[in-house]
Structures are given as structure tokens and as C-alpha cells.
Amino acid sequence: xxxxxxxxxxxxxxxxxxxxxxxxxxxxxxxxxxxxxxxxxxxxxxxxxxxxxxxxxxxxxxxxxxxxxxxxxxxxxxxxxxxxxxxxxxxxxxxxxxxxxxxxxxxxxxxxxxxxxxxxxxxxxxxxxxxxxxxxxxxxxxxxxxxxxxxxxxxxxxxxxxxxxxxxxxxxxxxxxxxxxxxxxxxxxxxxxxxxxxxxxxxxxxxxxxxx
Numbered sequence: 001x002x003x004x005x006x007x008x009x010x011x012x013x014x015x016x017x018x019x020x021x022x023x024x025x026x027x028x029x030x031x032x033x034x035x036x037x038x039x040x041x042x043x044x045x046x047x048x049x050x051x052x053x054x055x056x057x058x059x060x061x062x063x064x065x066x067x068x069x070x071x072x073x074x075x076x077x078x079x080x081x082x083x084x085x086x087x088x089x090x091x092x093x094x095x096x097x098x099x100x101x102x103x104x105x106x107x108x109x110x111x112x113x114x115x116x117x118x119x120x121x122x123x124x125x126x127x128x129x130x131x132x133x134x135x136x137x138x139x140x141x142x143x144x145x146x147x148x149x150x151x152x153x154x155x156x157x158x159x160x161x162x163x164x165x166x167x168x169x170x171x172x173x174x175x176x177x178x179x180x181x182x183x184x185x186x187x188x189x190x191x192x193x194x195x196x197x198x199x200x201x202x203x204x205x206x207x208x209x210x211x212x
Contacts, residue, residue, distance in 0.1 A: 005062065008075040019061065019062045023210055029042025040170070042200055042201050042202075043202045048176075157183065161187075
């Protein structure tokens with residue numbers, strides 16, 4: 001509903017405060033599909049700082065740019081956000097009726113059928129029918145997500161990022177910012193290990209480049 005950044009703007013060291021109201025216009029990231037293999041992949045295809053809707057828990061609604069990390073963190077606490085609360089639709093069973101078969105899943109066919117399960121079950125001497133539920137789990141690699149971005153005088157973008165997918169990053173950033181892939185340079189020094197959490201481009205990379 002409203003973002004009040006007046007106090008934050010007066011805080012020491014603050015250079016800029018960016019919200020959906022003054023963020024550069026950016027295209028949505030694209031998810032991996034048969035149509036864009038080799039052109040990058042985003043962790044989500046939702047808009048990043050482009051409208052006044054909160055699409056998921058933890059989404060960034062403002063960026064504070066300051067001379068030091070401590071000054072940025074302090075000013076971020078001074079940004080006041082007023083929300084209009086909506087009822088989220090997050091229960092799996094309630095949403096199954098609206099589910100659709102995607103065109104592909106990470107570049108693979110969405111459905112694979114082998115044999116006739118119903119026929120086999122009907123002839124089985126014993127069957128067990130039960131639903132098991134487990135919570136979502138997330139790995140926690142020691143190397144954190146981090147991004148440095150800089151634009152040159154010709155409109156080219158250079159990004160230092162913690163990613164396992166430098167070529168995909170390059171193409172995905174080109175999509176978001178409307179650039180030619182050759183105008184984007186992504187550098188990610190090898191640090192060892194690969195936990196999978198950096199296989200796609202996440203919003204922090206886009207936000208950093210937008211702030212830059």
C-alpha cells in the first residue's frame with residue numbers, strides 16, 4: 001500500500017533507495033524449458049521489484065544503497081512498509097484442482113508412463129494405499145549468495161557472482177535488462193564444491209544490477 005523511506009533517506013551514508021516506483025523497467029526472468037535451453041534460467045519467473053504486489057514470503061520490496069554494509073542495514077530498518085493483507089493460497093490439496101500439466105519439466109517430458117499400474121494393482125495379492133507427507137527441506141551450503149555489479153559507459157554489464165551457471169547467468173541477465181548477451185560479462189571464481197543452490201539466477205543478482 002505504501003513505502004515510507006523518508007527517514008531512511010536521511011540516514012548517514014545512504015546513496016539511494018529503490019522501490020517498484022523508481023526501479024528500472026525489467027522483464028521477468030524465464031524458467032528453464034525446451035524453448036529456452038541454453039539461454040539461461042531463473043529461480044522464478046515472477047517480476048522483480050516491478051509492481052506493488054508481494055508474490056511470496058521474503059520478497060524484497062525495497063533496496064537501500066549506502067557507502068557501507070552497516071549503513072545500508074541501519075537505513076533498511078528505517079524503511080516503513082504498509083501492507084494490505086490478502087489470503088494466500090498455499091495448501092497443496094486445495095490447489096490440485098487448478099493444476100495443469102506443464103509443457104516440460106527442466107527440459108524433460110512432463111509425463112512418463114511405463115506399463116499399466118491400474119491393471120497390475122488389480123491383479124496384486126496385496127496392495128497398500130497410503131499418503132505420506134514430509135516437510136520441504138533445503139540444503140545450506142557454506143558459501144553464501146553474493147553479487148557485485150557494474151555498468152560501463154557503453155551500457156554493458158559486468159557481474160561478479162556466486163554461481164555455477166556463468167553462461168546461463170549471462171543470457172538470463174540479458175533477457176531481464178533487454179541487452180545483447182555479448183554485452184553481459186559474468187565472473188565467478190572457482191571456490192570448490194557444488195551444492196545445487198546456485199544453478200539458477202536468483203533475485204539478488206537482478207536487484208544488485210538494478211541498483212547499480
